[in-house]
Amino acid sequence: MDPRVHEHAEILVDWSARVAAGDTVVLSVAEGAHDLAVAVAEALGERGANLVATYDSDELTRAYLRGHDSEFDADPAHELALVENADVYLRLGGGRNTTATADVPSETRQAYRRARTGIREARMDTDWVSTVHPTRSLAQQAGMAYEQYQDFVYDAILRDWESLAAEMAQLKTILDEGSEVHIEKAETDLWLSIDGRTAVNSAASVDYDSHNLPSGEVFTAPADAEGTVVFDVPMTVDATRLQDVRLTFEDGEVVDYAAAQGESVLKEIIETDAGARRLGELGIGMNRGIDRVTDNILFDEKMGETVHLAVGRAYDACLPEGETGNQSAVHTDLITDMSTESTLSVDGEVIQRDGSFKWEDSFGGI
Amino acid sequence: MDPRVHEHAEILVDWSARVAAGDTVVLSVAEGAHDLAVAVAEALGERGANLVATYDSDELTRAYLRGHDSEFDADPAHELALVENADVYLRLGGGRNTTATADVPSETRQAYRRARTGIREARMDTDWVSTVHPTRSLAQQAGMAYEQYQDFVYDAILRDWESLAAEMAQLKTILDEGSEVHIEKAETDLWLSIDGRTAVNSAASVDYDSHNLPSGEVFTAPADAEGTVVFDVPMTVDATRLQDVRLTFEDGEVVDYAAAQGESVLKEIIETDAGARRLGELGIGMNRGIDRVTDNILFDEKMGETVHLAVGRAYDACLPEGETGNQSAVHTDLITDMSTESTLSVDGEVIQRDGSFKWEDSFGGI
Known part of the structure; x- marks a missing residue:
């Protein structure tokens, strides 16, 4: 087995999920994640944890959902009991076909999701972490060769997380103490109010309230927005390519939107509900192991030198105790490249210029 | 997909496990059983049952057990809760390597098994059924080509179970009402007392107290044995070939034993404890879909024209209420061919001669 699979497993178990002896662990295994599951099982055995592996096959789900009449029982007792009695929930993604459930009606999928609200909440109460094993299917989605994609994934995951967490802590402090963020680049001039909001140092560990591996972003929840922003990093939403999305905000609300490609999907998103016209997140990607777009949000949004x-x-974690932030049925991330001819400033001070942070040697001048 | 996979799934769900709408079902999926799992998931969806699939990979188990120090926690809460809240437990065997856990120390395996007694008991309290999906690994164990083995498995499983259950009921009645069984063939002359014992019509359905698919045997628990029996159907026990085992009984106890091959393993079994010298089961194989030995006890012991x-x-089911039958740490089945030059009689009446039962046209004369 590729030694990187074992390194991945150890980071997942020790850094991300902080598994201890006696912990009850649910290991959710996608169809193509067998090798990673074997490495994780070995690590869990070594830590003295207790393991139940679930088989989260898209093809099983498809068959089940297509067979069903969509009148789903709410939170089936056996699955709820499993998750409620779990200390840790590790999700190993990595299927064999990213479109394996394409012919399941979306109403069926939504009904199934709604019926499992209690299970989902119970899972969020565990020390849960999502990661992916590099499969040929994900390589294809990324437009990459299989071995090239493996290198990409391990570059993103096998990092010195302790050191990255320390670096990201600097940005968290700046955002926590700051009131106003200004993003400037060609066609973009956006002001965001973050006064009173708390940033999350998303360092790929439950100890940092961070539940994805890889991670590597600092994010907060803007209270207000003014100006225009262009998202020049392409992405796929609802099987549709979104390219060069442009949003204009007044008093925190989208007053104008356009896209070079995928505008009808953009329209659907923005018009979902009132909250979909406002911002829920400002995230700053700081994982330099991720150096290209792969059309997988788990990676793309953490890409170094992007916002x-x-x-x-x-997210509640960003809000003052008891305050309700922006509510909406959607949360759609859009990404803009900050690597050239761009600045991110907080309260008038440039924090990042052309991709470099002010504490980095590459940060030039004032 | 081979249409027989869907037929297998339907028999498992409807005939064997009697799954109803709202049932909570655990589907345990071996590494090679994906296709059957997909078909079962579809059937469970159609029935309106609730599905949790567990991934019962031998390679995962091996990695976990080898990583562990063998001080296992007793009945981990999450797994116990899952099984205790399940109405139905379907085990889909079919691995990719029957010797996948060969390098796990047997003490580790035993310690793991002992730590999970409560989980095992909870599973026995569900409507549980074990079946297998034909894999290349099982074909290899059977010494057969893959497609040949698929035909073999589906011949054994895709039967008219209702009709076989009715036929087996005739034999159950004879055994329930009978006192003495006599088995005669070359080198075999054995008398068994079954007075007061109850036979199980093992028709591959929880409604018949039968938990294997395929099944197709009627079995009871002899109280006494006298005489000699030769088991001419070879089998593998503890990775050792047993051939032509000969046992001689006096007052129900083995007083002499021998084997053309594997005598040392036979000795180990017989000398395990006092109960290992006495009989726990008389089983009569009635599944004519199983027409050859494949070195898999799930199939071999149900083979038509064998005892x-x-x-x-x-098994408690064969004993009068409150009575304790033969106790032992072992239960090792040994098989003898009844297809030629042999008779099985109950209270002096020949019930089976040369493989044919007295109610069959092929049963010749008195």
């Missing part, structure tokens, strides 16, 4: 904004729902 | 006897533990 992303999400329209829709805000 | 098997097990030394060791008896």
Whole structure:
């Protein structure tokens, strides 16, 4: 087995999920994630944890959902009991076909999702972490050769997370203490209010309230937005390519939108509900192991030298105790490249210029 | 997909497990059983049952057990809760390597098994059924080509179970009402007392107290044995070939034993404990879909025109209420061919001659 599979497993178990002896662990295994599951099982055995592996096959799900009449029982007792009694939930993605459930009606999928709200909430109460094993299917989605994609994934995951967490802590402090963010680049001039909001140092560990491996972003929840932003990093939403999305905000609300490609899907998103016209997230990608777009949001939004904004729902972790942030049925991330001819400033001070942060040697001048 | 996979799934769900709408079902999926799992998932969806699929990979188990220090926690809460809240437990065997856990120390395996007694008991309280998906690994164990083995498995499983259950009921009645069984063939002359014992019509359905698919045997628990029996159907026990085992009984106890091959393993079994010297089971194979030995006890003991006897533990279902049958740490089945020059009689009446039962046209004369 590729030794990187074992390194991945150890980072997942030790850094990300902080598994201890006696922990009850659910290991959710996608169809193509067998090798990673074997390495994780070995690590869990070594830590003295207790393992139940679930088989989260898209083809099984498709068959089940297509067979069903869509009148789903709410939170089936056996699955709820499994998750409620789990300390840790590790999701190993990596299927064999990213479109394996393409012929399941979306109403069926939504009904199934709604019926499992309690299970989902119970899972969020565990120390949960999502990661992916590089499969040929994901390589294809990324437009890459298989071995090239493996290198890409391990470059993103096998990092010195302790050191990255320390670097990201600097940015978190700046955002926590700051009131106003200004993003400037060609065609983009956007002001965001972050006064009173708390940033999350998303360092790929439950100890940092961060549940994705890889991670590597600092994010917060803007309270207000003014100006225009162009998202020049392409992405696929609902099987549709979105290219050069342009949003204009007044008093925090989208007043104008356009896209070079995929504008009808953009329109659907923005018009979902009132909250979909407002921002739920400002995220700053800091994982330099991710150096290209692969059309997988788990990776793309953490890409070094990018900033992303999400329209829709805000994360509670960013809000003052008891305050309700932006509410919406959607949370759609859009990404803009900050590597050239761009600045990100907080309260008038340039924090990042052309991709470099002010604490980096590559940061030039004032 | 081979249409027989869907037929297999339907028999499993409807005939064997009697799954109803709202049932909570655990589907345990071996590494090679994906296709059957997909078909079962579809059937479960159609029935309106609730599905959790577990991934019962031998390679995962091996990695976990080898990583562990063998001080296992007793009945981990999440797995126990899953099984305790399940109505139905379907085990789909079919691995990719029957010796995948060969390098796990047997003490580790035993310690793991002991730590999970409560989970095992909870599983026995569900409507559980074990079946197998034909894999290349199982074909190899059977010494057969892959497609040949698929035909073999589906011949054994895709039967008219209702009709076989009705036929087996006739034999159950004879055994329930009978006192003494006599088996005669070359080198075999064995008398068994079955007075007061109850036979199980093992028709591959939980409604018949039968938990294997395929099944197709009627079995009871002999109280006494006298005489000699030769088991001419070879089998593998503890990775050792057993050939032509000969047992001689006096007052129900083995007083002499020998084997043309594997005598040392036979000795180990017989000398395990006092109960290992007595019989726990008389089983009569009635599944004519199984027409050859494949070195897999799930199939071999149900083979039509064979009889098997097990030394060791008896099943409670065969005993009068409150009575304790033969106790032992072992239950080892041994099989003898009844297809030629042989008779099985109950209370002096020949019930089976040369493989044919007295109610069959092929049963010749008195």
